[in-house]
Amino acid sequence: MKKLDKPKYDFGDVLDKCLAGILRGNENLKTTILADKDKILLDGECYETEAQQGKLYAYQEMKRFHNLTKISTQTKDHYIHLYETYFVPEAKLETRAIYDEILNSAKEDCPFCGGLGTPKNLDHFLPKTKFPQFSVFPSNLIPACLDCNLDSKKTSYASTAEEQTLHPYFDKSIFFQEQWITADYIADTNLDEPGEFQYYVSAPSNWEDIDKARVENYFEDFKLASRYAKQATSSLKSKLRSIKRELDKGVSIQEIINDVIQPDIDDAPFVNYWEVGMSDGLIRYLRGNQAI
Structure with missing residues (x-):
């Protein structure tokens, strides 16, 4: 759910660099790829x-697209x-440089989980065992953290529009660019x-049904409910202390929202970031409990 720029590399050029790295004794591989290029x-x-x-x-898997x-x-x-053998290994300097640049384009934030994890390798969006071409x-190589690459449905692939x-x-x-993830805050007994x-998921009402279904499935596939909640809970104590301190001073709920919570929304790297949902939940809780 974090947007990345498409890799700048031309598919044909990448193939040529791979082929240039093929050593003697593997002419059959080179001939096959050239004939199929x-x-x-x-x-x-x-x-x-x-x-x-x-x-x-x-x-369909194992079929040409064109x-x-x-x-x-x-x-x-x-x-x-x-x-x-000819794209990933560090000994293949030209192609490994491409691999590393695509990996580093995520700037250490996995695009699938919105930066909860750090990309450690490139994931094949369409798995290479099913779509080897x-x-x-x-354009099929996506930086991904280990949790998203190994534990999610990305080990498979979509067969319907809703699953895409x-x-x-x-x-x-x-x-x-539009928010579709939010959260509710369920307090213990008070803010102490x-x-x-x-x-x-709370997708905009004007979205098409297919798009709503896609984000629902995405949310489930990448286990974002539990992963986001864990991240929010880890930073909750300090946020509650700040809110409680302002309440004890007699500061109004709206001022607390403006000064303590809203900056986290404004500074979030993208609209469906975990901290935005956390802030939504705290704002709703405070407005619903004006007499705290």
Whole structure:
């Protein structure tokens, strides 16, 4: 749910750099990739077009995007080998530099969970075992933290429009610019002891039903309710102390909201950041308990 700029690298150039790193004794791999290059470049064009419309789910595994012909198991193995042996290893300086630049583009904030985790590797948005032609396609490589890469539904892929995961490079601006995650604060008995936050999806009413369903599924897939709540709870004590201190001075609820809570919303790196939901919950709690 954090927007990232599409990698600047041309798919054809990345393929050429991988091929240049293939040593003698592996001519069969080089010959196969060269013979297939025009086809996967066409697939790459289709990928970017459909990703912008949230329609990558419409394609079937082990098939070409541009003409739906089947991809052989041998071709699949070649592309996975190309990624693992000629793109990722640090000894392959030119391609590893591309890998690292894409990874570092997230600035240590995983785009899938909104910065809860630090990206440690590149995730294949469409898994390379099912869509091998995109093994080294820069637009299919997303910086991801270990929790999002290993523990979420990203080990699979969408087969319906509702299941389509938000694409950090291509998806609709509404997912990144409009708020759809918020939270309620459930107090213990008063503000002296921390309560808990319950995060949930509250998509704008004017959104299409498909888009509402997509963010609901995304929220569940990446376990954001529990992960956001844990993050909010860890910073709650200091925030409650600040609020209680102002209340004891006789400061009005609205002034506390303006001076203590609203700055966290204004300074958040993006609109669906965990701290925005936390602030929403605290504001609703304070306004609903004016006599605290």
